[in-house]
Amino acid sequence: MLIVWGKNDEYFPESGAEAFKKDVKNIDYNIYDTGHFALEEDGDEIIEKIRGFMAKVGSVK
Structure with missing residues (x-):
């Protein structure tokens, strides 16, 4: 879980x-x-965290 x-x-x-x-x-x-609006303040870093997590669990290639 992320x-x-x-x-x-x-x-x-x-x-x-x-x-x-x-x-x-x-x-x-x-x-x-x-x-509360973390994506507005740290969006680029959070997006990379999500992409890395999804790649790690095999959902994104």
């Missing part, structure tokens, strides 16, 4: 992302210094 989360998100706090660690064994956990 987790990409803004640590300053007022709607979905970082504790929500942290909870996945308890139940998911294979996790790519990424917290960005941003808020």
Whole structure:
């Protein structure tokens, strides 16, 4: 599972992302210094993270 989360998100706090660690064994956990609109602030980096993850799991060639 890929987790990409803004640590300053007022709607979905970082504790929500942290909870996945308890139940998911294979996790790519990424917290960005941003808020709710992480893609607007760190979009290029997050897009590359998504592409890399998808390639790793074999969904994108």
